[in-house]
Amino acid sequence: MSVINFKLRNQVIKHNASLSYCYQCSTCSGGCPVALLTQGKYNPRKIIEMAILGLQNKLIKEPNSSIWLCSTCQKCVELCPQKVELTEIFTLLKNKIFEDGKVPEAFLLQGQAILDSGIAIPYSKAIISRREKLGLPEIKTAPIKEIKLLLKETNFENKILKGSK
Amino acid sequence: MSYDIFLGCVIPARLPFLEASGRKVFEKLGIKLNDIEGFSCCPDPTGIEQIDHKTWLTMGARNLSLSKRGNGSIISFCSGCVETLKGVNYFMNKDNKVKDEINKILKKIGKNYDGKTNVKHFAEVLYENLNKVKENIVKPLEGFKVAIHYGCHYLRPSEIINWDDPFDPITIDEIIKTLGAESIDYDLKMECCGNPVEKSDMDLSLLMIDNKFKSIQQSGANCVALVCPACFQQFDFKQRELNKKNNSNYKIPIFYLSELVALAFGYKPEELGLKFHRVQPKTLLESLQFSAKI
Secondary structure, eight states: OOOBBBHHHHHHHOOOGGGGGGGOOOOHHHHOOHHTTTTTTTTTHHHHHHHHHTTTIIIIIIIOGGGGGGGOOHHHHOTTTOOHHHHHHHHHHHHHHHHHHHOOOOHHHHHHHHHHHSSSSOOOOOHHHHHHHHTTTOOOOOHHHHHHHHHHTTTHHHHHHHHHH | OEEEEEEEHHHHHOHHHHHHHHHHHHHHTOOOOEEOHHHHHHOHHHHOOOHHHHHHHHHHHHHHHHOOTTTTOOOOOOHHHHHHHHHHHHHHHHHHHHHHHHHHGGGGOOOOSSOOEEEEEEHHHHHTTHHHHHOOOOOOOTTEEEEOOOOOOGOSHHHOOOOSOSSSSHHHHHHHTTTTTOOOOTTTSSSOOGGGGGGGGGHHHHHHHHHHHHHHHHHSSSSEESSSHHHHHHHHHHHHHHHHHOOOOOOOEEHHHHHHHHHTTTOGGGTTGGGSSSSOOOHHHHHTOOOOOO
């Protein structure tokens, strides 16, 4: 059942006031490459409508939410005649889903790599030797202690743990 | 002129040959790239930003605070890193509350970021130095019929990237033409390659790149040029996967813009590590009289 939750709607508007400019013209969905290829399973206009109504269950609680199909190509943002910042709003909603612990595994794996090493792709032995052969310098990345401290402050570590359960 | 080079993760740790061509090109142009110690992941605007905006801002601001700011600030070979670093600047400078909040976190590691590190994409710097590029060409890229893929994050959101037209860009076309190559128009030139949706739907991601390949094949282009390592992986790695899945027969050589510039500057394919491409450009290079001992 769809329950209207104005608290969620107000949170989104407080974060990004452009949500309230939307008049549901659907220019976003018309220009969206993913909407076209998924026959509307992913539909940015509809996600914005759900955010305006504050449909928390559909947006945040539902597993496999279509919102993850956004390719972040940002076409909708450029095309919107009302200057609704769709991608920013979707980012906020996805952040809320992450807090709730339900994101596609690939995002968690990337997050875990950042927690472990501060970089998304660790340097393998093969790559280090390939770098040498190509005459490339050794890369000194961030001290992991610093990164761990920051990620504790932003509560990222706990959120990754929650999602991995 | 000098810049601090921000390499990110994908290029140095998975596609180092792209870094090799980039470094060679800028050395030839007399633009110094300073290696700075201590950068982390930018972090990924299609990954970490999507799950935790605050972590994305914090790590991005930490990276930006490390720039020594020579006369050119930060340059990156990666469109994702550029989007993140420009985006972090945008959000921090738009709202002092955000800047204060992030700096409060950075204070824990003894750092502070004032929001003033300038960030540029390497193609932006090449475009600004087009005359210098021209002067260094010793082997014009005659016969290269290039399907350019700009990629989304090189252009959009235009309010943050603030560079070229978000739907009708010209900069990479101009660079390609300057090299003596031909830019071939194709129907899906401005479409997304589909790499970011691989994290949630691999079939959709493959469908998006398959459509691009079909459009490129119809156009008569003989290779692709692009400026983003995520796009590079999507274009270079997924051809074999698609051929297996759909019985197609894609063999389209994929070049990083810096590789094409380096070839025009007279570097040999083997110096650039072109053999590390999954789709070997050897046949094309030989047919165009570029020695290809790769």
